[in-house]
Amino acid sequence: MAFHDIRFPVDISLSSDGGPERRTDIVTLSSGHEERNSPWAGSRRRFNAGYGIKSLAEIEQVIAFFEARHGRLHAFRWRDPFDWKSCSIADAPQPDDQPIGTGDGEATQFQLAKTYVSGGHGHTRKITKPVDGTVVVAVNGVTVDPGNYGIDETTGLITFDTAPADGAAITAGFEFDVPVRFDSDTLSISLAALKAGDIPNIPVIEVLS
Known part of the structure; x- marks a missing residue:
């Protein structure tokens, strides 16, 4: 695998859905009190690029980008629409x-x-x-x-x-930018569903270093 120093199309990522994710392990004791622990030192960001798809041309862009990254294999740059400065x-x-x-x-x-x-x-x-x-x-x-x-x-x-x-x-x-990769080796996009207003699922996830 490698990091491709190229940014996912910004016009699409700026309309994406997502944000930071943390992992917290919670054990509830017999007394009802909780013990909470986080095995992660920081957060990890997840997004769905499908919310940014508005046209056939953008679908073509994403397909080309997905193929050039070999699905989940290679990471790339992503503009977080909520946190990039x-x-x-x-x-x-x-x-x-x-x-x-x-x-x-x-x-x-x-x-x-x-x-x-x-x-x-x-x-x-x-x-x-x-x-x-x-x-x-x-x-x-x-x-x-x-x-x-x-x-x-x-x-x-x-x-x-x-x-x-x-x-x-x-x-x-x-x-x-955030270093991310696709979180699926499959792109399932229906033009009919898109015309009906359905959002395709195009998940990306932050690659931690």
Whole structure:
């Protein structure tokens, strides 16, 4: 299997249905109390691209894309319609959007990440598929010239030419895609059903790294 660095048609994915999924194991004790445990460190996203299919031309696009990925075999980029920026979807990414590390005077590589916070609790998600040309970086609140660092769009790793100073706050803003694969080796699409308003089932699922 491989990762194909190509994005699923955005016009279709932006009308998809789906979002994050977590796994929680729950045991109910004889007292009625619960013990809850999560074997997953983070969430995994699932979508149904069928909600975005509105025309025969879009069906042809999806069939070609499916065949080129060999069904479930190869992963690809996906634009999450609800979560694809380091900031609010209505805003433009800024260099101070997300904390991604603290300098120690030696480290030159830092992983892009997005932190979700609510009610004093949070979760930090590793971002591995930033969009080319959208990443902006700051060290201690000062925007860094793009010529002074590199960004790997396939891993989300930022590499500085010179290690940030000890204690320096490193932040970044960016757009990003989700690495996914088809969650079925079969596409079952009926043109008659589509004309009747029925939604085809085209499941995709996030590939965790």
